[in-house]
Amino acid sequence: MAGQHQTPTAHHEPSFPWQYVIGYVLSLVLTVIPLWLVLDHVLTPTPLTIGILFCAVLQIFVQLFMFMHFTHGDGSGEPAYQTVVLSIGYFFTVVFAGASIWIMSFSSQVQ
Amino acid sequence: MNTVPHWGIFITEPMILGSDVLIVLTSVAIVFVLTKFKKWGWLWREWLTTVDHKKIGIMYLIAALLMLFRGGVDAELMRTQLALPNLSFLDAEHYDEIFTTHGIIMILFMAMPFIFALFNIVVPLQIGARDVAFPYLNAISFWLFFFGALLMNISFVIGGSPDAGWTSYPPLTELGFNPGPGENYYLLALQISGIGSMATGINFLVTILKMRAPGMTLWRMPLFTWSVLSSCVMILFAFPALTVALALLLLDRTLGAHFFTMLHGGNPMMFINLFWIWGHPEVYIVILPAFGVLSEVISTFSRKATFGYGSMVFALVAISIVGFLTWVHHFFTMGAGADVNLFFAIATMVVGIPTGVKVFNWLFTMYRGRIRMTLPMMWAVAFIPCFAIGGATGVMLAVAPADYQYHNSYFLVAHFHQALIGGAVLSLVAGMYYWWPKMFGFMLDERLGQWGFWFFNIGFYVCFMPQYALGLMGMTRRIYTYPAGLGWTVPNFISTIGAYMMGIGFLFIVWQILYSIKHGKRDVTGDPWDGRTLEWSLPSPAPHYNFATIPTIQGRDAWWMAKQGELDKKDFLPDKDDIKPIHMPKNSGRPFILSVSFFIIGLGIVFGVIPFEVIGGLGVAFCMFRRSFEYDTDYYVPVDEVIHTESALGRLQG
Numbered sequence: 001m002a003g004q005h006q007t008p009t010a011h012h013e014p015s016f017p018w019q020y021v022i023g024y025v026l027s028l029v030l031t032v033i034p035l036w037l038v039l040d041h042v043l044t045p046t047p048l049t050i051g052i053l054f055c056a057v058l059q060i061f062v063q064l065f066m067f068m069h070f071t072h073g074d075g076s077g078e079p080a081y082q083t084v085v086l087s088i089g090y091f092f093t094v095v096f097a098g099a100s101i102w103i104m105s106f107s108s109q110v111q
Numbered sequence: 112m113n114t115v116p117h118w119g120i121f122i123t124e125p126m127i128l129g130s131d132v133l134i135v136l137t138s139v140a141i142v143f144v145l146t147k148f149k150k151w152g153w154l155w156r157e158w159l160t161t162v163d164h165k166k167i168g169i170m171y172l173i174a175a176l177l178m179l180f181r182g183g184v185d186a187e188l189m190r191t192q193l194a195l196p197n198l199s200f201l202d203a204e205h206y207d208e209i210f211t212t213h214g215i216i217m218i219l220f221m222a223m224p225f226i227f228a229l230f231n232i233v234v235p236l237q238i239g240a241r242d243v244a245f246p247y248l249n250a251i252s253f254w255l256f257f258f259g260a261l262l263m264n265i266s267f268v269i270g271g272s273p274d275a276g277w278t279s280y281p282p283l284t285e286l287g288f289n290p291g292p293g294e295n296y297y298l299l300a301l302q303i304s305g306i307g308s309m310a311t312g313i314n315f316l317v318t319i320l321k322m323r324a325p326g327m328t329l330w331r332m333p334l335f336t337w338s339v340l341s342s343c344v345m346i347l348f349a350f351p352a353l354t355v356a357l358a359l360l361l362l363d364r365t366l367g368a369h370f371f372t373m374l375h376g377g378n379p380m381m382f383i384n385l386f387w388i389w390g391h392p393e394v395y396i397v398i399l400p401a402f403g404v405l406s407e408v409i410s411t412f413s414r415k416a417t418f419g420y421g422s423m424v425f426a427l428v429a430i431s432i433v434g435f436l437t438w439v440h441h442f443f444t445m446g447a448g449a450d451v452n453l454f455f456a457i458a459t460m461v462v463g464i465p466t467g468v469k470v471f472n473w474l475f476t477m478y479r480g481r482i483r484m485t486l487p488m489m490w491a492v493a494f495i496p497c498f499a500i501g502g503a504t505g506v507m508l509a510v511a512p513a514d515y516q517y518h519n520s521y522f523l524v525a526h527f528h529q530a531l532i533g534g535a536v537l538s539l540v541a542g543m544y545y546w547w548p549k550m551f552g553f554m555l556d557e558r559l560g561q562w563g564f565w566f567f568n569i570g571f572y573v574c575f576m577p578q579y580a581l582g583l584m585g586m587t588r589r590i591y592t593y594p595a596g597l598g599w600t601v602p603n604f605i606s607t608i609g610a611y612m613m614g615i616g617f618l619f620i621v622w623q624i625l626y627s628i629k630h631g632k633r634d635v636t637g638d639p640w641d642g643r644t645l646e647w648s649l650p651s652p653a654p655h656y657n658f659a660t661i662p663t664i665q666g667r668d669a670w671w672m673a674k675q676g677e678l679d680k681k682d683f684l685p686d687k688d689d690i691k692p693i694h695m696p697k698n699s700g701r702p703f704i705l706s707v708s709f710f711i712i713g714l715g716i717v718f719g720v721i722p723f724e725v726i727g728g729l730g731v732a733f734c735m736f737r738r739s740f741e742y743d744t745d746y747y748v749p750v751d752e753v754i755h756t757e758s759a760l761g762r763l764q765g
Contacts, residue, residue, distance in 0.1 A: 081320045085344070092348045092435055100384055103439060103447045 023066025030059040053097070060093070126205070131268050160698040162246035163655055167253045168231030169550055172543065174257060175225035176621075178216050181264065183617055185213035190574075190610035193603050196595040206591035207274035208293070212267065214277025218393070219301060220260040222531070223308060225539045226400045227256070230315050230339050232550055236646035237333050239324025239664065241657045244317040245310075246696040247744070252307040252314065254706035259304025262713045266296035270718070273297035276589065278386060279360070281371035281379040286364050292717045298361045299713040305350055305357075306709075312346030315339055324645070326664035330424075333644045333668075334410075334417055337424050338403025341431040342396050348435065349392035356385035365716065380445055387438040394530070395434040399427060401535045402469055404542035405491050409473050411545075411642050412488035413480025416668060419472045426465035426472075433462045443514045452511040459509035463502060470495060470502075485640070486560045490541035493568050497533030504579070505530060519589075522582025525575045532571060540620075548639045552651045553631035556623050563619030570612025577602035577609075643671035648683040650760045656693045656748055659685035659757050685757050687765040692747035699744075705734040 034052045037043055043051060064070040070086065145151050158166060188209055192201045201209065235243055243249050266272045273293040275284045284294045319340045323332070332340075360382060362368040369375040371382045410417040417423060439447065439455035473495065482488070504526040508517050517523055548554050581602050586593065593599055638647040648670045649657065662683050666672050673680040708730025715723025757763045 085316070085347070088344065088432070089348060095436065096352065096388055100381075100388075103384055103451050104378065104381060106447055 019066050023062055026062045026066070027059055030055045030062065049101070056097075127268055134268065155700070156698070159703050160250075160700045162242070162250045162696045162698055162702075164231045164235050164243050164246065164249060165550070165653065165655075167249055168228045168233075170253060171224040171228035171231060171256075172550070174260065175221050175228055178221040178224065178260065179617070180621075182213050182216040182221055183614060185209045185216070187610055187614050189213065190607040192591060193593075194607040195604065196593050196600055198592060201591065203591045204274065207589070208267070208272035210589055211273050211276055211279075211297075212263070215263060215273070215297065215301075216260075217531075218277065218397070219304060220256075220263060222397045222535055222539070223304075224256060224260075225535075225543075226342070226397055227252075227308075227311055229335075229400060229404065229539070229542050229546065230311065232546055233646060234315060234318060234336055234339055235322075236549070236649060236653060236657060237336050237644050238319060238322065238327060239645055239658060239661050240318060240322040241661075241693065242696060243314050244322055245314050247699055247702065247738075248310050249314055250699065250702035251705060252311040254702050255307030255310075255709060256304045258706045258710035258713075259300045259302075259307065262296060262303065262710060262717075263300035266293060266300075270296070278383075278390070280386075281360060281363070281382050282373050284360065284364075285372055285379075287372075295361075295364065295717040298357050298364070299716055302354065302357050302361070303706075303709050303713055305354055308346060309350045309354075312343040312350070316343040316347065319343070324658075324661050324664050331664055331667045331669070334406035334420070334423055334427075335400070335403035335644075337427055338399045338401075338406070341427040342399040345392045345396045345399070345431050345434065349389045349396065351389075352385050353389035353393075356382055356389070359385075361716075365719070380442075383442050383445070384438075387441045388435075391438040391441065392434050395430055397531070397535045399430065401538035401542075402427065404538045404545070405473060405494060406476075407644065408487045408491040408538075408541050408545050409476050411640055412483045412485060412491075413477045414483075414641075415476055415480040416643075416671075417472065418475035418478075419468075420667065422468055423472055426468045429465040430462060433458060433465070437462055440509055440511075440514070443511045444518045456509050456511040460506055463506055466502060470499060485544075486555070486557060486564065487541045487545035487640075489561070489564050490537050490544065493564070494533060494537040494541070497529060497537060497568075497571070501526060501529035501533045517582065519587050520582035521578045521586045521588060524588045525578035525582060528575050528578075532575075537568075545640065546646075548634040548651050549637075549646055549649075550652060553627060553633050554639060555627045555631060559619055559623035559626060563616045563623060565616075566612050566619060567616025570609045570614075570616055572609070573612060574606050574609025577606045581606075638670075641674075643668040645670055645683075648673075650762065654756050654760070656695060656753070659693075659753050659762075660689045681764060684762050684764050685753075687754060687763055690750050690753050690757075692750055693753060694745060695748055696745050697743070701734050701738060705731060708734065 034055045037048055037051055042048075064086065068082070068086075070082065145154060158170065161167065188201060189206065192198055192206060231243070231249070235241065270292040273279065273284075273296055275289060275294060279294065279297055282288060319332070319336055359368070359370040363370055363372060363377075369377040371377050371379045373379065406417050406423060436458040437455055439451060440459045443452050443456075473491075477492075484492075504522070508514055508523065508526055544555060544560070581599055584598060584602075586597075586599055593603075634651045637650040639651070640647070645662070645664070646653075648662070662669075665678055665682075669678060670683065672678045673683060708727045710727070711723050711730065712727030715721065715725075715727055754763065
C-alpha cells in the first residue's frame with residue numbers, strides 16, 4: 001500500500017479463485033469429520049484422538065497451501081520471511097497440542 | 112450472585128445510578144460541544160475515518176489513559192473496601208464485579224492499547240516508512256478494540272458486569288452458576304477486541320519486515336522496533352488460543368455445549384489450560400515493547416549506544432520463544448503431576464535469564480554515560496529496581512512446591528502488580544513522555560510531572576510491599592472483607608494509603624497534560640531530547656506523509672551518527688529535485704461502520720436478541736462485500752503540496 005512503492009498497484013485480470021473455494025470446502029469437510037466422529041461415538045478414545053489430530057494436521061496443510069501462499073516468493077530476492085514465521089508457528093502448534101494432551105492426562109499420579 | 116438482567120438495578124444501586132447520570136451528562140455535553148462548535152464533520156473526516164498511523168496511535172493513547180482512569184477507580188474502590196476489617200462500603204457481589212473489571216480493563220483495555228499506541232506512533236517513523244503495511248486494516252484494528260472496550264464498559268450499567276475474575280474460569284462461568292449477561296459481555300468484548308489485536312500483530316510484523324527504508328537491515332533496526340517485532344510474533348501465536356477458549360465457552364453458554372462443564376464429559380481445566388497458553392505470552396506481549404522503550408530512553412539520556420545490542424536482540428527473541436513454554440505455572444496446584452510441574456517450573460526460571468541480560472545491559476548502558484534525569488529517564492530508572500523485585504518474587508513463585516503455599520494469596524497479587532506496573536506501566540509512561548513531543552509538537556511540564564512521578568512511585572511501594580507480607584500471613588486474593596484480629600488490619604490500611612498516593616500521582620499526570628496543552632513549550636526542533644533514531648530527524652509532529660523523501664540508512668542510530676558528523680545530515684532533509692508524488696492510502700469510514708456492526712452483534716449475543724445479531728451480521732457482511740470490490744483505495748500527494756509543506760517547515764534543500 002503506502003510506502004516506498006511509487007508505481008501504481010497493478011490490478012490483475014480477475015480470474016475465479018478456484019484455489020480458495022477448494023480450500024474452503026476441504027476445510028469444512030475436515031472439520032465435519034471430527035465432529036461426526038465425536039457426536040456419533042464412532043471410535044474409542046485413543047483412535048478418536050488420533051483421528052482428530054490427523055484431520056487437524058491435514059487441515060493445516062490445506063490452509064498453508066491453499067490460502068497462505070506458503071510456496072510463493074515475492075520475487076524481490078528478499079528472504080522468504082513467511083517460511084521462518086510458519087516454521088515457528090509449526091513448532092508452537094505441535095507444542096501446544098502435545099503439551100496440552102500431556103498436561104491434561106494427569107499422567108503420573110491423579111487418575 | 113448474578114441473576115437475569117434486572118433492569119431495576121438502575122435505580123436501586125446508588126453507585127450505578129451515579130454512573131448512569133454521569134454517562135448521560137457526559138454524552139450530552141460531548142454532543143452539545145460538537146454541535147455548538149460545528150465539529151461533527153471535523154471529527155468524522157479527521158479522526159473517525161482516518162487511516163493515518165499517527166492519528167490512530169493518538170486515539171489508542173487517549174483510550175488507554177481513559178481506561179487507566181476507569182481501572183484505577185476500580186482499584187481505589189477495592190482498596191477503600193479493604194482498608195479496615197468488616198467494612199460494608201461494597202457488598203460481595205459488587206466487589207466481585209469490580210476486581211473482575213479491574214483486571215480485564217487494565218490488561219486488555221489499558222496495557223494493550225497503550226503498547227499499540229506506541230507501535231503506531233513510533234514504528235513507521237523509526238523504520239522510515241510512510242504508513243503501516245495495511246493502513247485500512249489498522250483502522251479496523253483500532254475501532255474493533257474501541258467497540259470491544261465499549262461493550263465491556265457498558266456492562267456495568269446495563270445488565271451487570273462479569274464477576275468471575277478476569278480469568279473467567281469455568282465451571283463458575285458456566286450458565287448454571289452464572290446465568291446473567293455479565294460473562295457474555297466478557298466473552299464478546301474480548302473476542303471483538305481480540306480480532307483487532309491479532310490484525311495489529313500481523314500488520315506490524317509485515318510493516319517491519321517489508322517496509323524498512325533502504326539500508327536499514329534487521330541489524331540496524333532500533334531496539335524498540337525489534338521489541339515490537341518480537342511482540343507481534345507472540346501476538347500471532349498466542350491470541351488464537353484465547354479465541355478458541357472464549358469461543359468454546361460461549362458455545363457452552365449460548366448453545367448448550369459441554370466443553371467445560373462438570374457433566375457430560377466436559378473438563379473445566381481445559382479452559383484454564385487454553386486460557387494460559389494465551390495468558391502467559393500476553394504478559395510478554397505487553398512487556399517486550401516496554402523493554403524496547405527502555406532501551407531507547409536509557410540510551411538517549413545516557414548519550415550512549417545501548418550496551419550489547421546483539422545480546423539485547425537475542426534476549427528479545429529468546430523471551431518470545433521461551434515465554435510460550437511456561438504457561439502451566441499459573442496452575443501448578445491443578446496437580447497435573449510432578450513431571451509436568453517440573454518442566455514448566457524450570458522453563459519459568461529459564462525465561463528469567465534473558466530478562467536478566469536485558470537489565471544488566473541497561474545498567475551498563477548508563478555506566479559512564481552522560482545521564483540527563485529528564486522525566487522519561489526518571490520513569491525508566493524507577494523501572495529497574497521495581498522490575499528486579501517483581502522478577503525475583505516471580506522466580507519464588509516458579510518453585511512449584513512452594514507455589515502451593517503462595518497460590519492465590521496476596522503474595523501473588525503483589526508479585527504480578529510489581530511485574531506489570533513495575534514492568535509495563537512505568538516504562539510505557541516513560542515512552543509516553545519520551546515520544547509526546549513527537550506526537551503533539553509540545554513539551555510536557557517537567558515540574559508537575561515530577562510531582563506525579565514521586566507520588567506514583569512512592570505510592571507503589573507503600574501499596575504493594577505490605578501485600579507481600581499479607582500473602583505470607585495467609586490473606587487470599589479476591590476476598591471482599593476480613594475479620595479483625597488476624598493482624599491484617601495495619602498492612603491493609605498502609606496498602607490503601609499507597610493506592611491513594613498512586614491515584615494522586617495519576618491526577619498530577621492528567622493535570623500536567625492539561626496544563627501543558629495551554630502552556631507547554633513548543634518543540635520547534637523536532638529533536639528535543641537529542642535523540643538517536645530516525646523519528647527525531649522529522650519535525651514534530653511529522654507531516655501526514657512522514658518522509659518527503661525516504662532517507663538511505665547507513666548505520667545503526669544513523670541520525671545520531673549524522674549529528675556527530677559521521678554521516679551527512681543533509682541526507683535526512685528532502686532535496687527539491689528529489690521530491691516525487693507520494694503514494695498514500697485514502698481515508699475510509701468503513702472500519703468504523705464495520706466495528707459498529709460487530710458491536711451490535713456483540714450486544715445481540717450478550718442478551719440473546721436475534722434481530723440485533725442479524726442486523727449486525729448484515730452490516731459486517733455488507734462492509735466486507737463493499738471492500739472486496741473497491742479499487743480506488745489510494746491517491747498521490749502532489750509534488751507542489753509536499754514542497755509547500757516542507758519549505759514551510761524550513762527543511763527544503765536545493
